[in-house]
Amino acid sequence: MATRTESDVTDLDAATGRGAAVVVATGLRRTFGAATVLNGVDLVVGRGEVVALLGSSGSGKSTLLRILAGLDAEADGEVTTNGRVAVVFQEHRLMPWKRVADNVALGLRGADVPERTAAALAEVGLAERTRAWPAELSGGQSQRVAVARALVRQPDLLLLDEPFGALDALTRLKMQALLQRLRLEHGFAALLVTHDVDEALLLADRILILDNGVIAQDVPVTLAHPRAHDRPGFSELRRHLLARLGVPADPDG
Numbered sequence: 581m582a583t584r585t586e587s588d589v590t591d592l593d594a595a596t597g598r599g600a601a602v603v604v605a606t607g608l609r610r611t612f613g614a615a616t617v618l619n620g621v622d623l624v625v626g627r628g629e630v631v632a633l634l635g636s637s638g639s640g641k642s643t644l645l646r647i648l649a650g651l652d653a654e655a656d657g658e659v660t661t662n663g664r665v666a667v668v669f670q671e672h673r674l675m676p677w678k679r680v681a682d683n684v685a686l687g688l689r690g691a692d693v694p695e696r697t698a699a700a701l702a703e704v705g706l707a708e709r710t711r712a713w714p715a716e717l718s719g720g721q722s723q724r725v726a727v728a729r730a731l732v733r734q735p736d737l738l739l740l741d742e743p744f745g746a747l748d749a750l751t752r753l754k755m756q757a758l759l760q761r762l763r764l765e766h767g768f769a770a771l772l773v774t775h776d777v778d779e780a781l782l783l784a785d786r787i788l789i790l791d792n793g794v795i796a797q798d799v800p801v802t803l804a805h806p807r808a809h810d811r812p813g814f815s816e817l818r819r820h821l822l823a824r825l826g827v828p829a830d831p832d833g
């Protein structure tokens with residue numbers, strides 16, 4: 581698969597025709613044996629844009645995210661990224677033998693790494709836990725560390741694969757609010773893989789539905805922030821997305 585980065589991109593923005601882009605993917609195809617999971621996916625994420633990727637289980641969301649992250653050498657198609665990319669997975673993937681700050685700083689270089697690490701941990705509300713071991717943290721705190729580890733790299737694009745999927749409902753709401761705050765403060769773009777229509781509606785500027793190996797719908801979300809279920813337009817869009825995902829309408833939805 582052809583993967584290009586900013587060093588060899590001359591005019592990515594002109595190429596996309598939709599303003600500044602952090603990633604452009606064209607013609608992505610991925611098969612596993614006889615199964616075709618992605619069958620010609622085209623995708624653009626604009627600078628600072630938050631795009632949610634919805635789709636039923638097994639539709640290929642994680643496969644697509646791994647390709648965009650450069651973690652899948654077997655896929656066909658082309659991915660061009662323009663800027664730094666960081667990834668947050670559903671599992672925190674912290675190294676248990678490294679303290680929290682060392683996990684965040686992993687792979688970074690420079691005299692200012694301790695300060696940057698401390699600042700990133702403070703931003704996710706863990707200023708007091710820099711010396712802790714991962715085993716001493718709750719699931720939500722561990723995922724905050726994973727977010728700090730991404731943030732400290734000052735990404736232009738954050739790839740998030742069900743980042744809050746393993747958390748309880750309350751922690752999940754807090755993490756969604758955290759992501760929204762960080763996004764406003766830092767201006768990164770994000771591609772958020774999620775099962776959760778509400779999460780997509782709370783956070784995204786645009787929602788893509790992956791179905792049958794292609795982007796079957798591209799739905800702009802123009803609702804004002806802060807978003808909530810009882811705000812105008814929310815439940816209508818929610819119903820539309822659920823119907824598109826094949827979920828029957830619920831009485832209070």
Ligand SMILES: Nc1ncnc2c1ncn2[C@@H]1O[C@H](COP(=O)(O)OP(=O)(O)OP(=O)(O)O)[C@@H](O)[C@H]1O
Pocket residue numbers: 612617635636637638639640641642643644775
């Ligand atoms: N390494 C692999 N080897 C074989 N099949 C795979 C591999 N990775 C993914 N698949 C298959 O590709 C399909 C898409 O998987 P993927 O994890 O991308 O879906 P998903 O939309 O992220 O699903 P979920 O929402 O359940 O996480 C599934 O049928 C899965 O079994």
